[in-house]
Amino acid sequence: MTILCQPADVPADLISTLGTSVRSVEDLGAALRALTEDPTENLIVVGPAVETGQALEFSARLRLERPAIGVILIREHVDVTVLTDAIRAGVREVVAAGDNDALSAACDHSRALSGHVHGHDEAEPTHHGKVVTVFSAKGGCGKTTVAINLAAALAASETYRVCVVDLDLSFGDVAISVQLDPVRTISDALPMAGHLDTTGAASLVTSYRPGLDMLLAPVTPGDAEKIPASLIGELLAVLRGMYDFVVVDTPAQFSEHVLTAMDVSDHHVLLTTPDTPAMKNLRITLDMLDLLSYSRGIRSVVVNRSDSKVGLSAGDVERVVRSTIEGHVPSSRNVPVSINKGTPIVIATPTHPVSQAITRFARERLLSQSEPVRHRPFARRGAGRR
Incomplete structure (x- = not known):
């Protein structure tokens, strides 16, 4: 399942892009509670209505506590500053609002990465490729x-x-x-x-x-x-x-x-x-x-x-x-x-x-x-x- 954090009304095309198993929450606090309730969650999409600073702080926290979870950030405007700050905070992808094809690809990529990270976390500590x-x-x-x-x-x-x-x-x-x-x-x-x-x-x-x-x-x-x-x-x-x-x-x-x-x-x-x-x-x-x-x-x-x-x-x-x-x-x-x-x-x-x-x-x-x-x-x- 994917958690979508978007305070405002969620467009139908956004829901369809994310797939059938989507849980919508209105704020980042609710997103954290959803993660506590279901430890198998591995993807959070943060909508453009969430303030950027709060979203980055949220992502940085997750990166330390639950690194297998991917955070995708949707922004109305994507520039170098946003991308740089997002990378530092551990955001996996930054997608422009309305670009549903890019969002779908970003979700697929994030799920694949979560599989890699999860597998790595469960691997023997002596794994040495x-x-x-x-x-x-x-x-x-x-x-x-x-x-x-x-x-x-x-x-x-x-x-x-x-x-x-x-x-x-x-x-x-x-x-x-x-x-x-x-x-x-x-x-x-x-x-x-x-x-x-x-x-x-x-x-x-x-x-x-x-x-x-x-x-x-x-x-x-x-x-x-x-x-x-x-x-x-x-x-x-x-x-x-x-x-x-x-x-x-x-x-x-x-x-x-x-x-x-x-x-x-x-x-x-x-x-x-x-x-x-x-x-x-x-x-x-x-x-x-x-x-x-x-x-x-x-x-x-x-x-x-x-x-x-x-x-x-x-x-x-x-x-x-x-x-x-x-x-x-x-x-x-x-x-x-x-x-x-x-x-x-x-x-x-x-x-x-x-x-x-x-x-x-x-x-x-x-x-x-x-x-x-x-x-x-x-x-x-x-x-x-x-």
Whole structure:
């Protein structure tokens, strides 16, 4: 059931948007009493007649006392100030009055998030999902495509909960690759820095399909520079408690944000293609990871477009990078077709050779392997990781 707090007469179309099980109350005090009477309630919609300050105070209180409950705020006017204050107070969504489609979507998203939070609260306190960072020091290797399809392969059985984190903060392509509208992004976590919790993290993710969520990169120019590496560490720490796998897509360069992700990762997927520049960059990457004391036991080298007719065999690649190749993903024109359609090829065509290669890698290297020994990385100046 949904609780609707709206002192004035409730429009019929608002009731129909919220569904058949709606309990209307006239003030926030009555909403609290309704929550006390029914502990299974997980959604409160606060109408535009409720004063904003009171609504935010109410939401902040619920965030501490009952974090699984979602609060959706309907306002006559939605601006940056309202959105910022709402995020700080733990409001899940702010919807413009009269936009019933947005309200319906917000309710569905909030119920899904409540399921995540409720499941997390009931989980064993030792639940520790795996963070998998996909990295390539050269652009154009298909890193985002591999990261998304790897996450889709892990979530395919619906046994595991998986989240993709787009850490390419300036030029992230996860959202456009799966045709998601980036309403919520990593930059929305800024007001929660230092006190991020499960409820806050759940409000940031965008659901793609059952068991597979996305935390998208900022879309506003300049937002990337505002995000500190410490916030990325905080986000990943919370997300790994909510999901079985967190797959991190990275930019094609080492940065404090990338190193923060690698510090907390249980596995590094290092991507290359069978061409000299990409392999040279991979060799430098491997040397860098060794220098920083990352365990070799948590890394896998994957060759994308491995069957390209470029005069280099798999043996040639291994000799150049001086490392065993753990995954070979063939090339196919169906891959860009799947990207243009917004559906990962692992989902669109599970029997395709590309899908099978990625699924096999996920099964052999991430699902069936025992937990490797993770050595503490070498301390880096200014990293804030002690």
